[in-house]
Amino acid sequence: MLETIHLYHTNDLHSHFENWPQTAQFIKKKRQEHEQNGEQMILVDIGDHADRFHLITEATKGQANVDMLNDLQYDAVTIGNNEGITFSHEDLDALYKRADFPVVLSNIYNEFNERPEWVTPYHFIQLKNGMKLCLLGVTVFYEKFYKLLGWKVTDPFQSLVHTVNQVKDKADIIVLLSHLGISDDEIIAQEFLDIQLILGGHTHHVLENGKEINQTLLAGAGKYGQYVGHVKLDFHAQEKLLVSKTAMLHSMEREETCKETEVWLATQYQKSEELLSEPVVVLHEDLSLDWFQDSAFPSLMASAIREWCEGEVSMVNAGMLLEPLKSGVVTKKDLHRICPHPINPCKVEIKGDVLQEVIIQSREKRMEALQLKGLGFRGKVMGRMVFDGIEVSTVTLSDGKEHVNKIIVNGEPIDLDRIYSVATVDMFTLGPLYPEISHAKKKTYYMPEMLRDLLAWKLRKIPYNE
DSSP, X not given: OEEEEEEEEEXXXXXXXXXXXXXXXXXXXHHHHHHHTTOEEEEEEOSOOOOTTXXXXXXXXXXXXXXXXXXXXXSEXXXXXXXXXXXXXXXXXXXXXXXXXXXXXXXXXXXXXXXXXTOBSEEEEEOTTSOEEEEEEEEOOOHHHHXXXXXXXXXXXXXXXXXXXXXXXXXXXXXXXXXXXXXXXHHHHHHOTTOOEEEEOSSOOBOTTOEEETTEEXXXXXXXXXXXXXXXXXXXXXXXXXXXXXXXXXXXXXXXXXXXXXXXXXXXXXXXXXXXXXXXXEESSOBOOOSSSOOHHHHHXXXXXXXXXXXXXXXXXXXXXXXXXXXXXXXXXXXXXXXXXXXOEEEEEEEHHHHHHHHHHHTSHHHHTOOOOBTTBOSSOOOOEEEESEEEEXXXXXXSOEEEEEEEETTEEOOTTSEEEEEEETHHHHXXXXXXXXXXXXXEEOOSOOHHHHHHHHHTTSTTOO
């Protein structure tokens, strides 16, 4: 006789709560349905549930996200990079204090080389048919960032070798909660034959019916709560044998909403607005914003980054700011709304010829108009690159386009052989936007402060402001 276990999974919500009332209603409906049918249901999250771009997550330091997971009776979660490296050490250490579920994660340690109290490297779930399902969890290997926050993250593959060996003789099925991305998940499926199911996140991949590699089933449910993943595990209980694995996705687009969840979210939003109404400064003049022309607010941000990182020069794109800043009382809520990105300042050392190439590339219209998704950017368009300590002159040629014809660095023509210390944003060191920056050998990151923290610091230093 076959018995079916229903395993539901979510990932990369990134605090996009617009779909959460539908998710809540769907999960509650399915839980009731499976209970009526005498079937077992397991619910897990694969990380990046909490994202500080949202007012509620920012104000509650992610505690509201944990309350949401508690409300739906999640059986286990792992963490993503948004939990791991956008919260301070103290806030992450406290994040899961009131969680009703285990945080399954094997590749993170504290400064004493011990696993923090809030994680477990594996978690066994006793199935109704007498078999044991074991959950493992790993998160992406952002070593430098974790180190700056007082954590040690280890190679997830090495961590899996150890944990799989610990549990394989005790478990009838091993399920991995992987916040590594689809490419690493595919490698794990090839190399770890004891793992039968990988529930993935981080790269926001959508696997409508899963993907089977080497008899391991991979699943992924996109991002922002657009889908809830569902894997049916059919067992032959008497023989303790997994007979089949079937993956599917449930779209939340047309699902009914949970009214209680809608009311709760509205209440949390109101409370969060009140929490972030603390004044930062009284501004006596407007700070203008233009994404494609020189304007005052981006210039101030570039100056703040240069000063904070003690760089010779600085560069940041105007699209980091979503609105101009009006005179009057400026609150934490205002700065969060205007600069919501979980992005930190950093400093890179690059040669003058590399800096010149970056400047020329940054002034291309396609870069200024780029509608970037990911890398921590939560804006609409990249906008013009704004510099502090660098003057850029352009000329319009016969092709009708502007071309850079002169670059002055701190009053002198750029020296193509000289090493410059450039303050900028960590986003440029992580991805393909500016390979010349990402390949820089020396990078210094400044954490946990985000750009909005630097803006608050800089605004308080403006003469005649309070």
